[in-house]
Amino acid sequence: MASGVTLRTQIIVLHRYAYSNSSWIVKAISPDVGVLSLLVKGAKSKNSPFKAGIDSLVHSEIEIPRYKGNSSLIIPKEAYLQNYFPKMRSNLQSLASAQLMAEILLKLGNGKSHAAEEFKWLLNNLECLELNTIKENSLSLWLHKLCDILGYAPTLSKCGQCGQELLQPADLWPALGGAVCKNCLGERKSGYDPAFLQELGNFANGKSNQRNSWQRIENFFLGHLRVHTGALENLKSWEWLLETRRLAEC
Ligand SMILES: [Zn+2]
Secondary structure: OOOOEEEEEEEEEEEEEEEOOOEEEEEEEEOOOEEEEEEEOOOOOOOOOOHHHHOOOOEEEEEEEEEOOOOOOEOOOEEEEEEOOHHHHHOHHHHHHHHHHHHHHHHHOOOHHHHHHHHHHHHHHHHHHHHOOOOOOHHHHHHHHHHHHHOOOOEOOEOOOOOOEOOOOOEEEHHHOEEEOHHHHOOOOOOOOHHHHHHHHHHHOOOOOOHHHHHHHHHHHHHHHHHHHOOOOOOHHHHHHHHHHHHHHO
């Protein structure tokens, strides 16, 4: 491996910014490598072989010559566009939701260990957003899935103390890794609003919820990820997503 091998890998572009007059620095997630940084030279020229293959949120395949497995800045040779997700882009809420997922994965910046699963579920969500208009619960499901991939998913559908199956948690205890039942809670008071615990129970058991409850569930999982990773403060796309939702209600 001293001189490196040619690696062909799939990517989803999470973010990019201009570097000099002609180049881009592209942050992308690959199932084989994790989050990687690409220096794409000459990509702004008309005859560039990269074209739309390195636009934000595209799914592409790239070829990396002489890949050594430890490069901090990778120079790819070519990008082959797989999916531009044009319908997803034309819907403001779908786009904002995709941008939030991308920003979260970028901030987590995980290496190889969870990359295959993170890539798979991001791609899966982009494909769903492309096929359908955005679903109310899709972001909650994705955030929960991400907690699960990283090993932080709270147990919600059974009591962490006695193992009893639950329709809704009586409280959430971090030390138990999630829900606790009424019996085990005993005389203690829950730290959560009962209406929210009901919504969370519905979510965990695959039942439907009121339209405006999804945001509380998203907030819960975002907070959960924030506490466990310490990496998700000030998510710009979260504010933007809330803004697009307010616009949609006007
Ligand atoms: Zn219990």
